Amino acid sequence: MADTVLYEVSDGLATITLNRPEAMNALxxxxxxxxxxxxxxAAADDAVRAVLLTAAGDRAFCVGQDLKEHIGLLAADRExxxxxxxxxxxxxxxxxxxxxxxxxxxxxxxxxxxAAGAGFGFALAADYRIVADTAAFNTSFAGVALTADSGVxxxxxxxxxxxxxxxxxxFPRSISAQEAHELGIANRxxxxxxxxxxxxxxxxxxxxxxxxxxxxxxxxxxxxLTHSLEETLEKEDELQTLAGRSEDHAIAVxxxxxxxxxxxxxx
Numbered sequence: 365m366a367d368t369v370l371y372e373v374s375d376g377l378a379t380i381t382l383n384r385p386e387a388m389n390a391l392x393x394x395x396x397x398x399x400x401x402x403x404x405x406a407a408a409d410d411a412v413r414a415v416l417l418t419a420a421g422d423r424a425f426c427v428g429q430d431l432k433e434h435i436g437l438l439a440a441d442r443e444x445x446x447x448x449x450x451x452x453x454x455x456x457x458x459x460x461x462x463x464x465x466x467x468x469x470x471x472x473x474x475x476x477x478x479a480a481g482a483g484f485g486f487a488l489a490a491d492y493r494i495v496a497d498t499a500a501f502n503t504s505f506a507g508v509a510l511t512a513d514s515g516v517x518x519x520x521x522x523x524x525x526x527x528x529x530x531x532x533x534x535f536p537r538s539i540s541a542q543e544a545h546e547l548g549i550a551n552r553x554x555x556x557x558x559x560x561x562x563x564x565x566x567x568x569x570x571x572x573x574x575x576x577x578x579x580x581x582x583x584x585x586x587x588x589l590t591h592s593l594e595e596t597l598e599k600e601d602e603l604q605t606l607a608g609r610s611e612d613h614a615i616a617v618x619x620x621x622x623x624x625x626x627x628x629x630x631x
Contacts, residue, residue, distance in 0.1 A: 369398035370420075371405065376413035376571040376630070377564075378406035385421025390430035391482055393437075396456035403460050407467040413630045414571035415467060416563060417490060418474035422556060425473075428481020428504055453513045457482055461515040464489035465586070468579035470570040474563035476556070478538075480504040485514025488523060488549070491582060494566060495550035496559040501539040503532050522589060523548050574612040575630035580604075 370381040380402045382389040391399075406415045419425045429452075437449040464471050464486065473490035481504040487493055503520070505512050512520075512533060521529040524547045532539070544550040554562045570578065580603040588596040607613055612628045619626035 368392070368395040369402050371402045373406075373409070373412055375568070376411065377416060377567055378409070378412040378414070379416045379418065379564075379567075380406065382419040382426055385419070385423065387430060388424035388478065389419045389421070389426040389483070390432075391426065391428060391456075392430040392433045393452070393456075395430075396452060396460070400456050400459050400463070403463040403467075407463045407469070412571075413469055413573075413575045414567050415464075415469060415471045416474060416567040417464070417471060417486065418560070418563065419476055422477055422496075422498070424477040424483070425475045425479040425499065426483025426486060427478055428483050431508070457485070457514045461485060461489045465515070465519075468582075469575055470567075470573075470578045470582070472563060472567040472570065474559055475499045475501075475550070476559055478502065482514040485512075485516045485519065488519035489515055492551050492566065492570075493549065494552045494554060494559065494563045495541045495544060496556040497541050497553050498556045499541045499544075501544050501549060503536045505536070506534060507536045572628060574607075574610070574616065574628050576610045576612060577607050580607050 368382070368384050370379075370383050372379045380399070382395065382399065384390060384392075384395060403415075403417075406412050434449065441449050470492065471490040473487045473493045475487050475493060475495040476499060477496065478500050479487045480502040484501050484503060487501070503512070503516065505516070511517075516533075520532065524532070528547065539547070539549065541550060541553045545553045552562070584596070584600055584603055587599045591599070611631050612626075615628060616626045
């Protein structure tokens, strides 16, 4: 894996760190490929029970596409008469977002600085966002004459509502951590110096939790957003039946009766 993305698994927690702080963690081709592979690995690994997505440095979580590299790639496209550069949406962004949102385990994003464009999209694809009080968000796409990618046209309206989402997309601007919290983009805002500690605390608590139940919660909420009440009730019945058969449920019930803290196995 490229050194622009760090990947570590410890006690059921996979930590994925964007590691280009000198470039505000901008996404060049190597970084996008490495991030895609890291997220897919974490999603597929049964030993991983939660994922923490974060970034090095204190200026940026991820400012999206590396425009310096992008300019050269566009020039090469024009010379070759191809549109290869924009295939990055299909080859990189879409698989990253699918793996984050579809992982059968909780994903926490620790947003340490500016999250713009695809960086904003990756944060939105996480299940829980802990944000430094110095961080900010920006859709950015229209500012460089592009439309939304990295799932933003799906996630953002569901977080802030379609009208507010169109405002933020048509008129890109910096959204402070406090405003992000008010809009529901940030689940929790903490002092920048405490971000990593707090994010790891939350992610490790989830890694020690009932993994199958968390996966079912993700599936149930995603299903409910696009289906009728009756269809959602049927899905809840299906998923609750499976959760009720899990070892973790039996452990939880026994621990409750014994007035003990449950020690989940993630199965």
